Amino acid sequence: MLDIKFIRAHPDVVRAGAAKKRIACDIDKILALDREWREMTVEVDSLRQEQKNASKLIGAAAPADRPRLAEEQKQKKELLKQREAAVEVHYKALHELLLRVPNVPAEEVPEGKDDSENVEIKRFGTPRTFDFEARDHIAIGEAQGWLDVLAGARIAGSRNYFLKGDLSLLEGAVMRYALDLMVKKGFMPLSVPTLVRSEIMVGTGYFPGGEDQAYRCDERDDLCLVGTSEVPVTALHQDEIMNAADLPKRYVAQSSCYRREAGTYGKDTRGLYRVHQFQKVEQVIVDVADAERSLAHHHAIVANAEEVLQALELPYRIVNVCGGDLGQPQIQKFDIETWMPSRGNYGETHSASRFHDFQARRLNMRYRTAEGTVHVCHTLNNTVAASVRMLIALLENHQRRDGTVYLPPALRPYMGGREAIGRPIA
RNA sequence: GGAGAGAUGGCUGAGUGGCCGAUAGCGCCGGCUUGCUAAGCCGGUGUACUCCUCACGGGGUACCGAGGGUUCGAAUCCCUCUCUCUCCGCCA
Known part of the structure; x- marks a missing residue:
């Protein structure tokens, strides 16, 4: 607001x-x-x-x-x-x-009507060329017995899935690697509610407007399943007046994320790209109202995500999201897109947003300076790693001719020291 | 799910109809005292909206968990809800 x-x-x-x-x-x-x-x-x-x-x-x-x-x-x-x-x-x-008044986008936000006009600002790594017929993540997952989308659909409807065996472990490995990295950087780890009052959805800027994208409980409970832990984490200090000396607050949280994906029928129907539930490690920063500091944080949280992708040896690019593709609350947003061979393109895996005081004003989240004046905080957030899209990238980019999948060194401690997973398949 | 107790300012805690935006203590800020520290003394110390003012500053209104009601007048009485605590039941 x-x-x-x-x-x-x-x-x-x-x-x-x-x-x-x-x-x-x-x-x-x-x-x-x-x-x-x-x-x-x-x-x-x-x-x-x-x-x-x-x-x-x-x-x-x-x-x-x-x-x-x-x-x-x-x-x-x-x-x-x-x-x-x-x-x-x-x-x-x-x-x-x-x-419903949108936040004012930054000067650096490019003009444009939709995601086709987002501006690429960085590219890292080179998409691999395969000297064999590359499989997509579904083919690999099913051949290895790691993935069951039919069972997912049977028990929970379309866009749901079971991960099995090493792929389930790999999900945990990626999450834990991401979490550990952020804790090392000084972020405070949080376990958070994923079912929140709709007031909190308003506070973080998802409502009004995003009701169709959220699962809501029935009228007995005024609760919604969050699409990201950004929501409970950002709202942690709702209605507080913090001391400026205690800022910035840097948080990291892993949680399940739930998305209705209304209006996406027929879009990305195959595989794990667009699903109703996934795991995500998210980073959130709450700080004083200083545009330059916010901008510095924004670059820092993008760099944190890049560090994850580089450690996972995945090619990616960063786009500066254009005005028409920007949400109501953001000042500016950088999406990181990771190379996904089956798409023959980069697919969005991270989204780094800077809000200034837009969310904090709705959440009534303030701080007092040494001089005693009270101001509304600034907030930011970015993905560290989102489970299934990271798994798509890992399986597809690191697959080998024999159907096994290479594990980058960063993940090995979380996978029993193994250098690869899967058995050779025909 | 059943029974009971409670929710007051940064914290503790008074206040059962007008003198209460709210006693007191702690904390915090400023000053005095002091070789330094501690102690002591004096003063100050919520938030939001709004109006006047170039500004300094001043005025008004609202807020005692939330929402309604009673009353000329509500922190105080009544109703509903939320949350916390205790006990019982159920359950991970």
């Missing part, structure tokens, strides 16, 4: 930002509602003041006079009640609109 004061002061900046993101948003309506709301608030506050003062006088008055004075008060109360209700209606309308 943007600060209404910022919108008042810079309506053109907000309008231009929304346009760059291709998100419709009626700033004039917001400004008009805001103006009216303030006028009404002034009126109601002064009515209340009168009411309060009069009530105090009654308390001080002689008991005999009280009934008569109280009767007068009763009349005035009606007007106040009516005006209070009107203010509330106005405020709610304003708040609803404010929740």
